[in-house]
Amino acid sequence: MTREVVLAARPQGVPQETDFELRETDDPELADGEVLVRNVFVSVDPYMRGRMTGVRTYVGPYEVGGSIDGGAVGRVVASKYDGLSEGDWVASMLGWRERGVADGERLRKLDPSLAPPSTALGVLGMTGFTAWVGLVRIAEVKEGETIYVSGAAGAVGSAAVQIAKLKGLRVIGSAGSDEKVEWLRSLGLEAFNYRTTPAKEALAEGIDVYFDNIGGEQLEAALTALRPFGRVAACGAISRYNDQRAEAGPRNLGFVVTKRLRVHGFIVSDHTAEFGDFMREVAPWVAKGQIECRETVVEGLENVPAAFTGLFHGHNTGKMLVRVGPD
């Protein structure tokens, strides 16, 4: 027997813990080529909110009563796949469960001597890769430019600000608490608390690139602050994910023409072929300690719903993870 978290009801507005429930399931049989994995960490990510609404966007929706797949890191318990053996660390999409079976081809073997395995869900996983794709492939950042990153203390944001700084940009980040701002400053970055400092003031000197994790007012302020030929890497808009009706967009979209801005949305899963390029650039920075891999770790599968809903209340600094088992 094992346990998983399933979707009990489609969230209305901000997700509640009661939208989820724990369920016991049997371990499935292993077929040839498959691997049984015991999860150690499961990932909770803002994009999962979209999959709970029942509308197909770029990934299919989660079903009520069904499992919630997503990023996870764990260890092999049993393997019928040649490339993996008992005890190996693997990254998977097994999601919010204690144990699960996956096609061995879809697992990424991790080397715990190079970086803590949990980083495969953070700065060396989808999170960091998202930051890198947005900076390098979408915004095409250049040394010496000024970038503004909203949600800069979050999982993607904290990777983006650190990678941008290592690439020689002037970096301004915003976050929703003084503690988060202090942490960003301790990394050598400029930072402000968007709840107490209007972004328009903080960005008054102008920016070349905006990495948008937030949308709404931050996007509007960035459009005003962007210099001619500025770019927006539109990664997400956590301020809007729980909207129950469509809210109006920024009042200053006219700047897109007059300043020749480029606003470009992206989804990291379109870029999997570039994962190797990302790892070659970013993994050495992590290995040398030049990127701080901050995590907020919640304990226990039963607390996955609380960790997930906490994303929308700013409960995480860095990557939000749930530990569901021992190393």
Add this chain to the structure above:
Amino acid sequence: MTREVVLAARPQGVPQETDFELRETDDPELADGEVLVRNVFVSVDPYMRGRMTGVRTYVGPYEVGGSIDGGAVGRVVASKYDGLSEGDWVASMLGWRERGVADGERLRKLDPSLAPPSTALGVLGMTGFTAWVGLVRIAEVKEGETIYVSGAAGAVGSAAVQIAKLKGLRVIGSAGSDEKVEWLRSLGLEAFNYRTTPAKEALAEGIDVYFDNIGGEQLEAALTALRPFGRVAACGAISRYNDQRAEAGPRNLGFVVTKRLRVHGFIVSDHTAEFGDFMREVAPWVAKGQIECRETVVEGLENVPAAFTGLFHGHNTGKMLVRVGPD
């Protein structure tokens, strides 16, 4: 003595004819390298509205009491510049006046045997070049794609729809009267009247590219209709140029992320180095009659203000010009 139209007052909201006045001036002296030109056609263009507000955007503002420079086509009256002689046809930026002096280097000599000189203000001038830059350089259109062009019976729009069709796209255009829609259909294009048919319905099959001349509701409908990886060439937003306060933007900007859209503003004057590429592709189509160069021609310098204000009431089909003198 000659006459020009000057800015009498900064327009508040929709421009009025009373925002302009006629003024008599002396012909200036010709210095070495300069040319005296008698205008035949002067151009009125929506972008000029922005220059009347007194705010510097990508070009400096017009001053109250000052001349209004802009596109014009005329004939050389006297020349102290080696490359031009009396009687030559030239395109200039001499603007809303009957006669003016320009640096010979800044004049483009026209060959009236290749195309009517007035096309140098339309499909073979800034207007057509804007359409081509938006399609080719900004949206990077590909044969077989579907494009939606708003303001399709306007100067830039009517060039954009015809160039797009010649490049092998499926083209849908919208305009604000049944007469304009009929004209677009006579060119072999799909077209609808946006005042009577909601764009969302007309675009329900989906589009790959949106060429935006209008902004506002048309942009919102296009964002809904765009397929994944769609592009918006943001050329202008005539529906918003006269706004006296900033209106909210589209309610569905979230599609930029989920559909990985690219919204890219542009200004044709950034692309002057590519004018030759444009002419090599488009001039032969005009010469062979494959592009219809529709013009709306108003007579007399004193009617320039009426022609200009008429742009904001949809008075033009194709390029709006004012004839201020005989050929």
